[in-house]
Amino acid sequence: METFDHIVVGGGAMGAATAWQLASRGHSVALIEQFGIAHDKGSSHGAVRIFRYAYRNPMYSELAVETLPLWRELEAESGVQLLEQIGNVDHGVERSIREIAESLEHLNRPYQLLNRDQAEERWPGMKFAEHAIFSPDGGRVAADETVRVLYRRVEELGGTIFLNLRVEDIEILGDIATVVTAEGTFRTKSVVVAAGAWVEKLVGGTVDLPPLTVDLGQPTHFTPLPEFADENLWPSFIHHAVEEDVKSVVSGGAYGMFTPGLGVKIGKEQTGHFVDPDNRDFSLIESWLQDTKEYAREWFPGVDVESATAVTCLFTNTPNTDFILDRQGPLTVASPCSGHGFKFVPKIGQIVADLASGSEQTNPAWKFRKN
Numbered sequence: 288m289e290t291f292d293h294i295v296v297g298g299g300a301m302g303a304a305t306a307w308q309l310a311s312r313g314h315s316v317a318l319i320e321q322f323g324i325a326h327d328k329g330s331s332h333g334a335v336r337i338f339r340y341a342y343r344n345p346m347y348s349e350l351a352v353e354t355l356p357l358w359r360e361l362e363a364e365s366g367v368q369l370l371e372q373i374g375n376v377d378h379g380v381e382r383s384i385r386e387i388a389e390s391l392e393h394l395n396r397p398y399q400l401l402n403r404d405q406a407e408e409r410w411p412g413m414k415f416a417e418h419a420i421f422s423p424d425g426g427r428v429a430a431d432e433t434v435r436v437l438y439r440r441v442e443e444l445g446g447t448i449f450l451n452l453r454v455e456d457i458e459i460l461g462d463i464a465t466v467v468t469a470e471g472t473f474r475t476k477s478v479v480v481a482a483g484a485w486v487e488k489l490v491g492g493t494v495d496l497p498p499l500t501v502d503l504g505q506p507t508h509f510t511p512l513p514e515f516a517d518e519n520l521w522p523s524f525i526h527h528a529v530e531e532d533v534k535s536v537v538s539g540g541a542y543g544m545f546t547p548g549l550g551v552k553i554g555k556e557q558t559g560h561f562v563d564p565d566n567r568d569f570s571l572i573e574s575w576l577q578d579t580k581e582y583a584r585e586w587f588p589g590v591d592v593e594s595a596t597a598v599t600c601l602f603t604n605t606p607n608t609d610f611i612l613d614r615q616g617p618l619t620v621a622s623p624c625s626g627h628g629f630k631f632v633p634k635i636g637q638i639v640a641d642l643a644s645g646s647e648q649t650n651p652a653w654k655f656r657k658n
């Protein structure tokens with residue numbers, strides 16, 4: 288039976304980042320992924336994701352600030368640019384904008400408050416609600432490219448990668464985990480499960496996860512009209528459309544950014560379409576596509592609405608959008624999704640590698656329900 292210091296199950300962005308961190312520390316690591324590198328069946332695929340410090344919840348603003356140097360470190364060691372700080376703008380419900388300003392103030396980060404007229408003058412391809420805030424620290428991070436870079440670094444650092452290999456079961460006996468696959472069984476003192484939408488299936492019976500839903504997402508790209516083709520006209524954006532106590536990412540509105548080569552990505556909040564990640568078709572939901580086009584017609588005068596092209600992806604959501612990053616015995620679980628995990632990828636890798644190496648989770652927001 289093959290043994291490793293650490294086995295990471297799930298090679299999306301979070302598993303790959305964890306394997307990178309563990310391999311960087313000189314541990315023997317296996318990364319096991321049921322599909323290929325940067326596949327399109329989970330949560331990490333696509334060209335770009337929003338990077339931002341602009342959170343209503345200051346805990347995540349702080350985490351984003353701590354993540355920036357690690358993005359730069361990953362870029363330096365790989366020679367690939369992954370994060371562009373082109374700025375991000377949030378607009379909508381006054382309370383959300385105020386809370387974001389408070390988070391940025393608390394961290395001493397620059398921001399600018401704008402009213403509707405000021406925002407529309409600055410970014411004429413978009414319409415804005417009355418209250419807006421611009422954060423120059425925000426921007427976009429390359430998604431597929433990050434996953435590829437992480438795999439490359441894991442390999443260069445001596446990690447072992449298994450692709451197209453599904454983990455069927457994880458058996459825990461004392462401080463040893465046995466990882467069962469169709470091609471053999473592995474033993475380890477530390478198994479990290481970063482299985483995205485599959486996390487509940489794999490370890491829901493072993494640790495007490497918060498209630499999770501796996502929701503379909505259908506982000507849509509629109510070609511900018513010729514007079515709005517300059518990408519400097521498009522900051523990353525979030526529209527907070529309704530007032531919510533849960534500091535969720537989109538709050539009934541939409542998020543997006545300019546994606547080089549693809550156009551302006553708009554992800555509208557569309558909820559309640561729960562899926563089984565092993566049994567779904569990849570066809571688009573036509574009513575959602577129409578809904579996103581209607582939204583673009585109202586809020587994005589700078590795009591060609593009829594150019595809409597959509598893709599599907601999976602959101603694994605906790606009720607309050609917090610992450611699950613915790614360890615019980617030899618099992619560590621990394622489930623940082625709820626639609627906002629990507630910006631933290633290298634930092635999550637570091638946090639999860641610390642947990643897998645024996646640290647306790649001290650942040651109550653990220654713990655299992657019982658320990």
Ligand SMILES: Cc1cc2nc3c(=O)[nH]c(=O)nc-3n(C[C@H](O)[C@H](O)[C@H](O)COP(=O)(O)OP(=O)(O)OC[C@H]3O[C@@H](n4cnc5c(N)ncnc54)[C@H](O)[C@@H]3O)c2cc1C
Nearest residue numbers: 297299300301321329330331337454483624627628629630
């Ligand atoms: C549409 C969309 C837009 C988003 N936008 C943003 C954004 O703008 N900014 C931001 O910060 N975040 C964003 N996010 C969130 C971010 O993308 C996720 O937090 C992140 O990609 C989650 O990565 P993951 O590794 O946990 O999951 P995944 O990428 O799904 O990886 C899990 C992996 O585990 C593998 N796996 C599962 N079970 C097994 C098994 N039994 N054996 C082997 N392998 C297994 C799967 O195949 C998969 O590759 C967005 C998410 C979505 C879906």
